Amino acid sequence: MATMQLISKETIKPSCPTPPHLRCFKLSLLDQFTTAMYMPMIYFYPNKGCDSSCNIADNSRRLKNSLSETLSRYYPFAGRLTDDKASIICNDEGVEFLKARVKCKLTEAVKDDETETLNLLFPDGVVWNESYNGSLVVVQLSVFDCGGMAVSVCRTHKITDACSMITFMTDWAAATQQSETFPPEFIAKSILSPTPNDPFMVPEIELGKRNCITKRFVFDGLRISDLKAMAVDSGARNPTRVEVVTALLYKCAMEASTANLGSFRPSILIQLVNMRSRVIPPLPKNSVGNFSWYFTVSTGKQSERKLESLVGQLRSGLMKLCDKAVNNLKVNEWLVTIRESMKEVKVLLDDLDVYRCSSHCRYPFYHVDFVWGKPILVRMASGVVKNTFVLMDAPTGDGIEAWVTLEEQDMAIFQSDEELLAFASLNPIVLA
Template sequence: MSSEIKVEVLQKETITPSSPTPPHLENLSLSVFDQLQPEFYVPLLLFYPNNRDGSNVDHQSLAAERSNLLKTSLSTTLTHFYPFAGKFEYNVSISCNDHGAAFLQAQVNCPISKVLEKPDHEVLKQLLPADIASTQEIAGHLLLVQANFFECGGMAIGVNISHKVGDAFTFSKFINSWAAISLGSSASDHIVVPAVEFGVVASICPPLDFFNSGLPIAEFAKGKSVTERLVFEASKIDALKAKAASSTVPNPTRVEVVSALIWKCATEASRSNSGYVRPSIWCQVVDMRKRSGQPLTENALGNFVWFFASMTMESEVDLQSLVSKLRKGIEEFEDKYPNGVSPQDVCQTIQESGNLMTKDGIDNYSCSSWCRFPFYEANFGWGKPSWVSICTMPAKNTIQLTDTSDGKGIEVSLALKEDDMAIISSNEELLAYASLDPAAV
């Protein structure tokens, strides 16, 4: 299908903040958490079917109208999210110089339903303005937007943001602030996050000179991988919770049970292909904002995430035991860091986990959950998105979780080695709870 669908970029321009960034905000120091993020572009796609009645709508005029609204509101939003319009000074700071964000307008030669009926990774990548694995030197901007207009009048907004300026929490704040400004609303206090929220994390977790080298601090696991999309509906998650519940964890969460099942299936596939029992480590990203012991960090922008790791070495992996390991992992994390993670803690964790995770014969899986971030609330003026996709990251053994549109199910983007994925994609236990690459309509 990807060869039949063509995405043609018609215009490309730079959108600068509507007001200049004040001199005292022109240099934003990175935090140690910013320093440690790989230099890649986080992807997001928001799909909006045409919600206008009648066949007499001029789709070309509609596209121009919406494109202009997006550009104008983006310019206003950048005055509040000013680092997004800046330039990254390698692992030291962001120069908030109003360099601007890239804005592309593209035309897609099919109705939006053709993409949504059978999402194709190669097509989805065309709807994004930058390759995920780009650096700032290649992409040219820290923030890039591509407004894609379909023949039917539907549209998809593709956004790439450098991970160096923010995590999923920050991305969500930006998208919803931009949408609210576009919609023309000012009734909610979450519409514009105060500019002072940038730099909070760096003030309590300052950067370390140790990480200021010209070489990447963190890189993705190399190796050929394939990506599949799995969707767990709410009713299936309820059934999975019942199966995964135990006296240790009588009330597992959505994320715990889905993560445990993915971990179980991936471990079994890897062991089947290798022919022996391999230790398996699950690294779960943790949002530190409500775990820092300081209320001023609850709305801090930038990167403020860390992780905990759980391991299994058992010859037989059991769903209940894996859920227990995940629950124990977060509880031990919170006990160990009651006042948040310090730069010294970061260094110690890197040393300890690095030694373990680089050993041969150990499988490492990295999971990030975007569940409960309100991307499905992003109404720019033509309704809420029908589907939100975070596509895939350029790394093997990575798992990303997002909400389904009803906020109760979970969508999984799973990247694994090709031979492991071949086993997982036909795993009967997994397919009893998840749909493999269903329609997004």
């Protein structure tokens, strides 16, 4: 069994102090709506032939210096949430940075079934929790026996969505390489910023934390093309790769649930969407904050579980969401939209199986290069919220990596589904 030795724990502060007029950062409506849960992401890097003792000293120094520089531009990340979680006090208290040695090889750690080993690579008490010593971002650099490394980053969802976080990681990596970087544009300062008189209260929604299993399924580009062709033959119109993969995962997960329950249970899929490019005018790619929303796909009958039907619902749901977003960017309209959507989902949670999908495709996770090369695997920690699908681009080609989290009894059936395995490989070997 792998073990971990903590070498050091320190706080990294911005290289330049935040000006007084920027000390109070008001969160946007969507920031306030979003959970404070810490979202854990980890990047695995193979050894490039250097001595591991040299690696951990030199690379940690580089990471800390460039992180300090990057925090000067992302100054809210180094601050602290107020008690009401509506603002950040940008007091430059910094982010926590840990260094550790892990007694195992990198190849052992990248196996998604090795949950105990994976947990060693994240700071204790951070993953999926809603508070951690006040630090809004927590980083751990781990070095393996073979000299390979892992960089894990946990960030509170209150200040970033996945798109924001990859923007931060890309800028941090660029700073490490001393490449040109540009200051981010904070969404909360431009749109959806509540006025002092907004009586905005977010209803709480139970996320359904359970003892779950997370598995990695990889769809290569050729198999996705076959899946798209099959959907077209059944009546779908020019489906995207994300649409067909999402539809297949949802279909097979519903079938696994039905097999365990012994009868069909109505379901909905909550599909998260990055709205930056879908509003007019579109937001810049370097916009930071939460700017994702969702639509739902309802499946009330067994006959609605056909692939082409699910693909069609995904397409129409996205179109309706985009139409609504373009017309409702004013604060008051969004207040109404958020409240109505939350009430709708809260009612549905009691009567249906609920699935959630978030697509991170087209985000450059596999291009985060801290001088020592690109990662061979990027993933989240094993999930605790059941019935979730997280999609990412595969490292090469037009493939998709799907990280699927289900309860144990559903996963046992899901991972053996012949239709799924005709298009996806379960946890293929990651080559270091």
